[in-house]
Structures are given as structure tokens and as C-alpha cells.
Amino acid sequence: MIDQALRCFVAQLPAGAAPLADLLFFWNKTAVHREGGMMGKERTMPKPGTEPARRKHRVFPWIFLAVQIGFLIWVIAGAQANDCNGDQACEAGTTIGVGLIIALWVAADIILGLTYMVFRLFKR
Known part of the structure; x- marks a missing residue:
């Protein structure tokens, strides 16, 4: 249901808004939806201009x-x-x-x- 709404919204975007469409699809894939609700630990997009989190070293x-x-x-x-x-x-x-x-x-x-x-x- 969310995927259909997202596809309809992206179809109405102007041609130069491809990065926004990619961002929306990425958010939809990383947010955890189970049984109609969000789970407690949801992933969020990194803020613009910040480096992605580094992987912790396993000592x-x-x-x-x-x-x-x-x-x-x-x-x-x-x-x-x-x-x-x-x-x-x-x-x-x-x-x-x-x-x-x-x-x-x-x-x-x-x-x-x-x-x-x-x-x-x-x-x-």
C-alpha cells in the first residue's frame, strides 16, 4: 500500500527530481514495517553533509x-x-x-x- 502511494507520488514529480525519488525509495526500504506498524528501532536517513557512520572495529x-x-x-x-x-x-x-x-x-x-x-x- 505504501509502495503504491510512493509510486504515484514519484510519477507526479518533475523530471529533475530523480534524487528525491531515490531518497524516498531508499527511506521506504530501510524503514521497518511489520504488521501495520513501525518497530521500535527504525533506521533513519543520515543528515545531509554528515559522513555515514563508520563500522565499528571488532577487537x-x-x-x-x-x-x-x-x-x-x-x-x-x-x-x-x-x-x-x-x-x-x-x-x-x-x-x-x-x-x-x-x-x-x-x-x-x-x-x-x-x-x-x-x-x-x-x-x-
Whole structure:
């Protein structure tokens, strides 16, 4: 219904008003119409002369990736740093140490995941 009214209005515009027609069609596409009413978060056109909003940089995925690489390097270094020469007690200690590093890694991932979810929840 709104599209039909918009098309009738645009058809009556003079030939030099093409930018206005484009603006009206853009507004109609970005406004959110659901079940006969506007939703609470509607998009509006940027004011003339202002720069469009910049996309926010996503820092968390890079931090998460850096933590994963750090733990992976730590596990590999911990597994390779034994001078056991076949001593079973030494090898058991290395295994326990690597296991503790992996447990710390899992705990850090859980904490980072919960922190990310909390920040996303409060961001809305």
C-alpha cells in the first residue's frame, strides 16, 4: 500500500527530481514495517553533509585468536621441553603439566566466552 502511494507520488514529480525519488525509495526500504506498524528501532536517513557512520572495529575476535595461539604455543613448548631420557616419572610429570595447561586454556575460553556474551547482551 505504501509502495503504491510512493509510486504515484514519484510519477507526479518533475523530471529533475530523480534524487528525491531515490531518497524516498531508499527511506521506504530501510524503514521497518511489520504488521501495520513501525518497530521500535527504525533506521533513519543520515543528515545531509554528515559522513555515514563508520563500522565499528571488532577487537574481541583478534584478542580471542591471540589467546588461542598463545595457549597452543605454550602447550607445544611444554610438551617438547622435557629432558626425561625415558624416565617414566619425568614423562608423567610432563603429561600432568600439559594437562594443567589445557585445563587452564579451557577455563580461559569459558571466561572469554561468558564475557563476550555479557557485553553483547548489554550492548543491545
